[in-house]
Structures are given as C-alpha cells and as structure tokens.
Amino acid sequence: MTPPRTWAELAVDAKKLTKNGMYGYGFAAGTNNNAAWHFEPYFWTAGGNLEQVDDPGGVKALSFMSRLVKDGRAPSAVVNWGQNNVAQEFMDGKLASQRSVANQLIAAVPLDRVSADEIQHAESRVGVVGSAYPAISSAITTAIQEAVLGKATPSAALTTAETSVKAALAQAKSGSQPRAARLEIGPQPTAL
Numbered sequence: 784m785t786p787p788r789t790w791a792e793l794a795v796d797a798k799k800l801t802k803n804g805m806y807g808y809g810f811a812a813g814t815n816n817n818a819a820w821h822f823e824p825y826f827w828t829a830g831g832n833l834e835q836v837d838d839p840g841g842v843k844a845l846s847f848m849s850r851l852v853k854d855g856r857a858p859s860a861v862v863n864w865g866q867n868n869v870a871q872e873f874m875d876g877k878l879a880s881q882r883s884v885a886n887q888l889i890a891a892v893p894l895d896r897v898s899a900d901e902i903q904h905a906e907s908r909v910g911v912v913g914s915a916y917p918a919i920s921s922a923i924t925t926a927i928q929e930a931v932l933g934k935a936t937p938s939a940a941l942t943t944a945e946t947s948v949k950a951a952l953a954q955a956k957s958g959s960q961p962r963a964a965r966l967e968i969g970p971q972p973t974a975l
Contacts, residue, residue: 790825790847797856800879808851809869809878812861812931818924821882822848833912833919836926836948837941845937849930862928918951 787793797807811817823831825847831840851857864872873881912919926940935943 790828794847794851794854794856797851797880798854801856805877805879806858807856807879809857809864809872809881810848810851810861811864811866811869811882812848812924812927813863813865813868814924814928815865816920816924817865818927819920822923822927824882833916834948834952835945836919836923837938837945841941842938845926845930845941848927849933849937852931853933859932862931912952913955915948915951915955918954919948922947922951 784796784799787796793808800807810821812821822844825844826836826841829840829843830838831844832838835841852859852861858872858877861869869878869881872878922944926935926937926944929935929940929943930937934940
C-alpha cells in the first residue's frame, strides 16, 4: 500500500485497513481542543476560514470526517477521545492509523504525505481570530460531535456554530472579551 496523498486516498486506505476488529483511522473529537485541532488541517486544506466556519471548506472538511465514522472507517467513540485515547487505541492495535496532535498521520503502514502537503495550508489559530479562538474552537467541537454522531448534517452543525463564531468575533472586536492571559515566568532555580 502506498501512502495516501489525498483525502480520497486516505478514505480508501482506511477502508482497506478496517478489518478484524481494527478501524482504519482514528482522530480525537472529544470535548477539548483536540477536536478542533484535528479538524483544522482538513478545514484549511479545503479553503476554510475561522471567521466563517460554515463556508464550503468547512462543510467539505466536516463531511469528510463524519463520513469516515458513518462508513465504519473510524469508530464513533472518537467523540469521547482526546489525543491520548487515540494514541492508546493505536498502540493497542485497535486503529491502523491515527492523526496526532502534531497533525501527522501515524500508520501501521508507511507514513503518508497528506500531513506534509497540508503544511502549505497551515494558519495560526489565534493570528486570524485573536482572543475569539477559544469560543470558536468550542463551537467547532460541538459541530464535529453533532455531525459525527449523526445528530445534524455537517452543513447544519456548522451553520449553528457560525452563530457562536460571529458572536465571539464581535466580542473580541469590541474589546469586551478578556485578552489571553500573559504567561508569567517565575524565579529561575539557582544552580547547586
């Protein structure tokens, strides 16, 4: 099997690798930032924009992720997983491949080039939306879970998320949203 270079190839490979109690692919879609982190490379590759998550790129990316679960190539349990869960499932032989937080595909077959190709589409999460990012990430996570579990279509889930995105962006623009906390570095230990 040659490493996948496109979403379509990834889906085909995940189908081939799904057998004997092992899913072909896994990703984190739990209620923490991991869900958004796993979604964003697909989102950006499809031309998505964090200022309008229900755009065609967003719908395409979420449709792809939810289809992986719907078609049985990834387990529905992904909605309960953070990255550590994904890694454990992979190490336990329950996943043939996984997306890591570092946005690399780790597989029981040779590593793919999908993630390397996605680097050209990488964007700064907070560089575009600033202090609105946590609220946007939360809205994306809810949309992912709704679509993956079949509670809403990817389009409907992202349309609902877009309401939260617009509110978060308006708050950030008006300055009523608190700025991100500044990291304070305490005293450095002295050498012994």
